[in-house]
Amino acid sequence: MERMKLDRQRLNTLALILVAFLIVSCDQKSTETTTVELCMGDYLTEEEAAGKLREYATRYNNAEEWKDRAEQIRENIWKGAELDQIPDAEWQYEIIVTRGTKHELDGYRVENLALEVKPGYTIHGNLYMPSEIQGELAGILCPHGHFYDPDNYGRFRPGMQYRCASLARMGAAVFAWDMLGMGEDVAHNHDVAKTLKMQTYNSMRVLDYLSSLDFVDGDRIGVTGASGGGTQTFLLAAVDDRVSVSVPAVMVSAHFFGGCVGESGMPVHKKGDFETNNVEIAASIAPKPLMLISIGTDWTKNVPVVEFPYIQHIYEMFDAGDQVDNAHFPEEKHDYGISKRKALYPFLAKHLDLNYSCILDDGGNVTEDFVTLLDTTQLKVFPERNIVQNPRSDEIYEKLKQKQ
Secondary structure, eight states: OEEEOOOOHHHHHHHHHSOOOOOOOTTOOOOSSOOBOOOOSBOSOHHHHHHHHHHHHTTOOSHHHHHHHHHHHHHHHHHHTTGGGSOHHHHHOOEEEEEEEEEEOSSEEEEEEEEEEETTEEEEEEEEEESSOOSOEEEEEEEOOOOEETTEEGGGSHHHHHHHHHHHHTTEEEEEEOOTTSTTOTTSOSSSTTHHHHHHHHHHHHHHHHHHSTTEEEEEEEEEEETHHHHHHHHHHHHOTTOOEEEEESOOOSSBOOSSHHHHSSOSSEETTEEOOHHHHHHTTTTSOEEEEEESSSTTTTTTTTHHHHHHHHHHHTTOGGGEEEEEETTOOSSOOHHHHHHHHHHHHHHHTOOGGGGBOTTSOBOOTTOOOOOHHHHOSSTTSOOOOOTTHHHHHHHHHHHO
């Protein structure tokens, strides 16, 4: 085990300027305090959502005014997710690292790690790195989505391994970890009221760990995930200014707010007369690089004509139109499949200064043939322990298959 002193000065400063507020239930009852409302699932119709974006666009006219709105969005997330109520001691706790198995593979290696980020509270994950570290590495966080196939889910999915291994070979330190109550996190239940709060806290503490490594360049930090991992991607990028590049996949939508308490189970979208959506949350990182990955078979089907033009306009106000992109796949399903990863790799290579050529074959095409897929036991920090068997797995997986 090793202890690390982590700097939380910037976050503590932000916390000091935020005023605590009372969260009222989502039934919109009148109170003497500010009323909040949960925006969950298909909260709006597609037509209503497009109308909301037109309404929001009237509230700013230039980059400086957008910065003010983006700050409102960040503060609303910070308060709505109750991050301002987490004690300073939990932010400042010296992370304890327990090291598990290390796998030496073709051009990269994987180490199984457990991070005790506060007393008795552990995050389990895998650190992917190049086989040889030359100079400083970019740091990339890879939160997984809510894919519930009982035999293939979470950070153990082949798609997660392909993505993390490829980015590591390109020259990044990449961390994949369990969402709350999933994988090796047997101490928690994913379907609780404060899941969004704890998952966002976990992401920030993982970033603490990754950025504390002496071989990681703190000015080159990216985050990318699909589905629920896409939600964590844009939430983390919004509230933590250490993130320099954000790539949420199959998640950014004006009408859909997430189908899980870990995505929309706390009031991060609406409070009193303030209202926003995941499109604006994703755009709050402007003018930092942002790519939206979308498909034609889920709630991101309108991204090329509704959500992306809205975000593109924001970036153009910063004269940063070349910093934002959309990769859209009309016929594909809700995942982080190979074509989506092929869109991701050059974007991150460009904006995080990675070696894209090292994952190209002799014909100049992306190849992931070098990746060794490890089984769940090989990737667990504690191989003898069982992983969480989500009680909703069969039901949710069947619904997803039907939609696809």
